[in-house]
Structures are given as structure tokens and as C-alpha cells.
Amino acid sequence: MASALPIAVLLLLCLLPTASGLLGSLLAWPPALTVSDAWPQQLSLSLLQSLWVALASTTVALLLALLLARSGFIQRQGFLRHRWVAPLLSLPHVAFAIGLLMLVGDAGWLWRILPDSVSTWAMPNKSLTALITVLSIKEMPFLLLMLVSQRNLFAAEQWLAVATRLGYSTNQSYWLCVVPELLRRVRLPIAAVLIYGLAVVDVALLVGPNTPSTLAVRVYQWSLQQGELALAQTQLGSVLLIAAALLLLMLLYAAVEGYQFFATRRLRRGPPAAVPRFKGFSDKFISALWLILTAAVLLLLILQSVAFAWFYPQWWPQQFSWQAWQGIPQPWLLLGRTAVLALLTASLAVISVALISAWRQQLRARQRGIVDVLLLLPLLLPQISLVLGWRAWLPSGLASMIWAHCVFAEPYAFLVLIGPYQQLTPRWRWMLNSLGYGRWRTEWLLVRGKLMPALGFAWVIAFSVSVAQYLPTQLLAAGRFPTVTTEAVATASGGAASQTAAMALLQALLPLLAFVGYRLYDANVAKLGKGANADV
CATH class of the missing domain: 1.10.3720.10 (MetI-like)
Structure with missing residues (x-):
């Protein structure tokens, strides 16, 4: 007991800031507000946008991570094993968001080298689509890392072998036997990604919508203003974000339990008569696409930083300069x-x-x-x-x-x-x-x-x-x-x-x-x- 006391004190020190921050937001409730009739509608829209960004980006990132983790569990290989992936993983969210807009945003480099008819597919610079895309691409490697880290912590290979002998395809064995256990084990990392998408500020300031902004951005902007109204709005927004986070955590728990229930029911029905073959094309395609996209973003940032005169629709800078640096x-x-x-x-x-x-x-x-x-x-x-x-x-x-x-x-x-x-x-x-x-x-x-x-x-x-x-x-x-x-x-x-x-x-x-x-x-x-x- 005595040896555990210093660690307990250390854990308390780690938790004290979180507890104080949470209490600081909750004790400010309820704020006194005198606002226009349109303000509640705008606040509701901001909250709905934040919830949609969190759900959509986490769902896409998780599906991509599960597809890529499949090769790690079945073939004991995956794109995380490549040594040249680490530099691309290190690219921060803000830097990636800036580079992605320069690549596929309005007047982006990709649309300069493609026909004009294709440029209508350009991603709007300030939109929910841009925010969801950035978060999905950047959060996928983190979730993949968390999934692959569980490979040696349960008998995944034995489960796959048994399911295959029972007549299930390799793909079905993975999604019905391994994935439910993986989701149960990585619920907390998934929840962290979900809440990050709900409350992200820096990336949303760069690529998120402005009319209206997501709720976290609006709370941040209110916190920079002076006056009792701005303070009350900040307090209300902070508490609403906490309530939204609790709602998302409950939805995540229900989704994981629901998927486990579905997989169990599907396994009890037995394998299908015809088993489709799956050659893993999607794994390789997704990993190659992610690597090419991230590398292109990094290279475009380097090129743009030394470009002095680069006007649309030119695909190459007219002049180079170190002036920006x-x-x-x-x-x-x-x-x-x-x-x-x-x-x-x-x-x-x-x-x-x-x-x-x-x-x-x-x-x-x-x-x-x-x-x-x-x-x-x-x-x-x-x-x-x-x-x-x-x-x-x-x-x-x-x-x-x-x-x-x-x-x-x-x-x-x-x-x-x-x-x-x-x-x-x-x-x-x-x-x-x-x-x-x-x-x-x-x-x-x-x-x-x-x-x-x-x-x-x-x-x-x-x-x-x-x-x-x-x-x-x-x-x-x-x-x-x-x-x-x-x-x-x-x-x-x-x-x-x-x-x-x-x-x-x-x-x-x-x-x-x-x-x-x-x-x-x-x-x-x-x-x-x-x-x-x-x-x-």
C-alpha cells in the first residue's frame, strides 16, 4: 500500500487539471442571456454541424482503419510497417489542412493540371466537407495504430483459422469475429477521436464553415470578446459541448454493442453457401491513396513556400524566391x-x-x-x-x-x-x-x-x-x-x-x-x- 501511494498522488496530479477545468465550465451554469430571437436557431445549427462533423469524420476514419488493419491481422503485414510512413504520420493537422486546400481546394493545384470540366469537383475551402475530409484522413492513422497494437493481445489468428474451417471466407471471418473484439478493445481511442472532431478549433478555423461556424469555434470566438453577454455565451456553449460529448459517448457505446449483437446473430446463422473471394485490393488501394495524398500535400507545401509568382491556372510557379521564409x-x-x-x-x-x-x-x-x-x-x-x-x-x-x-x-x-x-x-x-x-x-x-x-x-x-x-x-x-x-x-x-x-x-x-x-x-x-x- 505504501509503495502505491506515490503513484496514486501522481495520478491525482494528472486528474486535478481535468477536474478543475470541468468544474470551471459546469459551475458557470446557468448563464444569464439576453439575445435576439434568431440566436437560438444559429446556436442549434452550430451544434448540429459539430455533431455531424464528429460522427462523419470518425465513421470514415474508423472504416478506413479497419480495412487497412485487415492486412495486419490476416497477412501479418500492413502499411504501418513501411519505414517511410513515419514522416508522413508526423504531419500536424494544421499543416495538413493547409496543404490539402492547396491541393484539392478551390483553385487547387490538382485542378490546374486536369481539364476544366473536372474542376467542378473542387472541395470548397471553407465547408463541412473540407473539415470532415481533413479530420478523416488525419485520424485514420491514429486509429489504425490503436487497432494494430491489439494484434498480440488476443487470439485473433486462432479465431480466423477456426472461422475459415467452418466455411467462412477470410473477409467474413475478420468482420464477424475479429472486428467486434477490436471495437470493444479500442472504444476509448475511438471516443477520443469522436470528441476531438466535436470540439476541434484550430483546423475548423482554417477549413470549417463560417456561416455559421461549428460550436467549438463560436465558443472560442466568444471567449476572446469582452462583456457579460460574451461571457454568458461562452459558458452556455461550453456546457452544451460537454452535453454533446456525453451524447456521442452514449451513441458510441450503443453502436459497439449493436455491432457485436449483429455479428453474433450473423455467426449463428452459419456460413453462406457461396463464399466470395476477397483479394485485398481495397487494402492496398486505400493505403496507396493515403500515402500518395499525404506525400503530395507535403511536396506542394514545399513548392508553394518558395513560389514567388504562381497565378491560376498555371501549374508551375513563374518565379521562385526565399522571401516567404x-x-x-x-x-x-x-x-x-x-x-x-x-x-x-x-x-x-x-x-x-x-x-x-x-x-x-x-x-x-x-x-x-x-x-x-x-x-x-x-x-x-x-x-x-x-x-x-x-x-x-x-x-x-x-x-x-x-x-x-x-x-x-x-x-x-x-x-x-x-x-x-x-x-x-x-x-x-x-x-x-x-x-x-x-x-x-x-x-x-x-x-x-x-x-x-x-x-x-x-x-x-x-x-x-x-x-x-x-x-x-x-x-x-x-x-x-x-x-x-x-x-x-x-x-x-x-x-x-x-x-x-x-x-x-x-x-x-x-x-x-x-x-x-x-x-x-x-x-x-x-x-x-x-x-x-x-x-x-
């Missing part, structure tokens, strides 16, 4: 400030999550589930509501901003580490304990011998999450601590295309370097491991 004020200071903040956030997040994960392994299954929900709680609540609640409780400054960054980075690090920790069977601890090692010495030896690659990847994810944070940086630091993300959003809202592309690339640079560094480290560890095995 030279126009960034103190870029090295901006990068250094962001990097130091991300380094500190990632280190604190990974250390705290590693300690909590080690303690979690000693708990019972029900207690582990409670710890999981508590650690992921910041992702299961609208970020704008939490940050506004913190702003009401905490003084504006660097310490509050770092605290908020850690709160949002810890859940992602935990999602990366939970799978590797669960793969550590008790026999490893029994063996080390039998050699006379204490509890924490045993945990350190296991971390050093088995979990260093996973810890490194968790650190990279936490680093990237910190770099991409917009609301905590903008609201809790009161604009006195600009980062590459806040500057990228500000530039994209009214800057030239070349300046916007340069800032987007500057935002993507730090996560890219972190991912490349992790890949080099992972490859070096694997090489040393093979050399040691060869010597033996």
Missing part, C-alpha cells in the same frame, strides 16, 4: 521555444505515464479499467471547455500552459504504452523477483530490456502532441508565448499563400525530426539485437 520573424527563436516546451512536456508525460502503467499492471481488471478512463478523461471531454475552465481557475502564464500540455500529452503516451505493458507476462516479474530484485528494480530492468522502443515512440507522440497544441497555448499563456502552431494558424487566417505554406512546414519540422530520430534509434537497436543474436 525570410519574412518569418525570428524563426529559430520560434522553433527553439516550441522545441523546449515540447521536450519538457514529452519527458514529464512519458515518465508519469510509465510509472502509472507499471503500477496499473498490479491491479485487477476492473481497477485497470477505472485507471484507463481516468487517464484518458482529457480526451473524452471537449478541449475548449476544459481550457476555458482552467483559465477561470489558473493564472495565465508559462506554468499553466506547460501543465495543460502535459495533461493532453499524457493520454496519447498512455495509449501507445498500454499495449507493450500488457504484453509483459507475469513470468518475467516472477523470474526477476526470484533472482532477488525488488519491485521497482524489476520494473526498471523490464523497461530497459523490453520497453525502450515503446517508450521512445510514446515520447515522440507526446512531443508531436505538444507541438500541435493550439488552444492551451493561445488561451492559458494569454498570447505571450507564441509557438509554431499559433503562428501557423494566425498566418493561414490572413497571410499570403507562400507565407502560409512556409509556416505550415515550420510547424511540421519538429515532429518530423522527432519521428526520423526515433526511426534511426529503433533501426540501431534492431541492428544491435541481430548482432547479439548472431554472436550467440
Whole structure:
């Protein structure tokens, strides 16, 4: 009990900001409002738009992730195994949104090289379609990573083999046997994506609709205004977002249970008489399309950032210049400030999550589930509501901003580490304990011998999450601590295309370097491991 006390205190410190932010939003209810008759209708439309964006983007991203995960479960391969995917995964949401609009938006590069009759398919720059498209494409790799991480945690291969012997096709076996269990195991990551789509602000400011905006954007805009009316509107919007998040979580639970019920009923009916063959074309097509699209976005950002004169409908710039890069004020200071903040956030997040994960392994299954929900709680609540609640409780400054960054980075690090920790069977601890090692010495030896690659990847994810944070940086630091993300959003809202592309690339640079560094480290560890095995 005494050894668990420090971890319990650490968990409490992780949860305290979430609880304070939630209370800060809820205690402001009910606000006193005196508004026009049309205002409730506009608010309802914004809320419906937010719900539609969350449901549509999460559904599309999940379906794509399940299709791609199929090859990982059936053929033990998948596009996540390609080493050149990591740089593309590191592209932040804001940078990707900017590049995607330059590629397929109004007057985008793709429509310049295609016939005019095809340009009618261009994606509107500020629309629900653009917002849903960006979120779907960017959230799919995260969900795929969460799905594939469960591959060794249950007997998926045995289930597929048994179902195939019973007469089901490989495709039917996957969707009826494996997918229901996968959905049950990754409900919390799916919920995090769902709530992110509901309450996203930075991406919605760039590509979302304006008439009206989504509810999270309107709450953010009200929070920047002065006066009692703006304060009341902000409080009402924050509480409505929390209520909408609870509604989405209930819908997700019902959908997972409903799919499991459907799969069970379908299995009881037995295999069909004619079994269609499925060669996995969709897996390869979707992965190739995603990789080509993301690579095209990255290359177009590079080209646009050095383009000085590039007018529609020319498909290639008339002149090139470094003027956009030279126009960034103190870029090295901006990068250094962001990097130091991300380094500190990632280190604190990974250390705290590693300690909590080690303690979690000693708990019972029900207690582990409670710890999981508590650690992921910041992702299961609208970020704008939490940050506004913190702003009401905490003084504006660097310490509050770092605290908020850690709160949002810890859940992602935990999602990366939970799978590797669960793969550590008790026999490893029994063996080390039998050699006379204490509890924490045993945990350190296991971390050093088995979990260093996973810890490194968790650190990279936490680093990237910190770099991409917009609301905590903008609201809790009161604009006195600009980062590459806040500057990228500000530039994209009214800057030239070349300046916007340069800032987007500057935002993507730090996560890219972190991912490349992790890949080099992972490859070096694997090489040393093979050399040691060869010597033996």
C-alpha cells in the first residue's frame, strides 16, 4: 500500500487539471442571456454541424482503419510497417489542412493540371466537407495504430483459422469475429477521436464553415470578446459541448454493442453457401491513396513556400524566391521555444505515464479499467471547455500552459504504452523477483530490456502532441508565448499563400525530426539485437 501511494498522488496530479477545468465550465451554469430571437436557431445549427462533423469524420476514419488493419491481422503485414510512413504520420493537422486546400481546394493545384470540366469537383475551402475530409484522413492513422497494437493481445489468428474451417471466407471471418473484439478493445481511442472532431478549433478555423461556424469555434470566438453577454455565451456553449460529448459517448457505446449483437446473430446463422473471394485490393488501394495524398500535400507545401509568382491556372510557379521564409520573424527563436516546451512536456508525460502503467499492471481488471478512463478523461471531454475552465481557475502564464500540455500529452503516451505493458507476462516479474530484485528494480530492468522502443515512440507522440497544441497555448499563456502552431494558424487566417505554406512546414519540422530520430534509434537497436543474436 505504501509503495502505491506515490503513484496514486501522481495520478491525482494528472486528474486535478481535468477536474478543475470541468468544474470551471459546469459551475458557470446557468448563464444569464439576453439575445435576439434568431440566436437560438444559429446556436442549434452550430451544434448540429459539430455533431455531424464528429460522427462523419470518425465513421470514415474508423472504416478506413479497419480495412487497412485487415492486412495486419490476416497477412501479418500492413502499411504501418513501411519505414517511410513515419514522416508522413508526423504531419500536424494544421499543416495538413493547409496543404490539402492547396491541393484539392478551390483553385487547387490538382485542378490546374486536369481539364476544366473536372474542376467542378473542387472541395470548397471553407465547408463541412473540407473539415470532415481533413479530420478523416488525419485520424485514420491514429486509429489504425490503436487497432494494430491489439494484434498480440488476443487470439485473433486462432479465431480466423477456426472461422475459415467452418466455411467462412477470410473477409467474413475478420468482420464477424475479429472486428467486434477490436471495437470493444479500442472504444476509448475511438471516443477520443469522436470528441476531438466535436470540439476541434484550430483546423475548423482554417477549413470549417463560417456561416455559421461549428460550436467549438463560436465558443472560442466568444471567449476572446469582452462583456457579460460574451461571457454568458461562452459558458452556455461550453456546457452544451460537454452535453454533446456525453451524447456521442452514449451513441458510441450503443453502436459497439449493436455491432457485436449483429455479428453474433450473423455467426449463428452459419456460413453462406457461396463464399466470395476477397483479394485485398481495397487494402492496398486505400493505403496507396493515403500515402500518395499525404506525400503530395507535403511536396506542394514545399513548392508553394518558395513560389514567388504562381497565378491560376498555371501549374508551375513563374518565379521562385526565399522571401516567404525570410519574412518569418525570428524563426529559430520560434522553433527553439516550441522545441523546449515540447521536450519538457514529452519527458514529464512519458515518465508519469510509465510509472502509472507499471503500477496499473498490479491491479485487477476492473481497477485497470477505472485507471484507463481516468487517464484518458482529457480526451473524452471537449478541449475548449476544459481550457476555458482552467483559465477561470489558473493564472495565465508559462506554468499553466506547460501543465495543460502535459495533461493532453499524457493520454496519447498512455495509449501507445498500454499495449507493450500488457504484453509483459507475469513470468518475467516472477523470474526477476526470484533472482532477488525488488519491485521497482524489476520494473526498471523490464523497461530497459523490453520497453525502450515503446517508450521512445510514446515520447515522440507526446512531443508531436505538444507541438500541435493550439488552444492551451493561445488561451492559458494569454498570447505571450507564441509557438509554431499559433503562428501557423494566425498566418493561414490572413497571410499570403507562400507565407502560409512556409509556416505550415515550420510547424511540421519538429515532429518530423522527432519521428526520423526515433526511426534511426529503433533501426540501431534492431541492428544491435541481430548482432547479439548472431554472436550467440
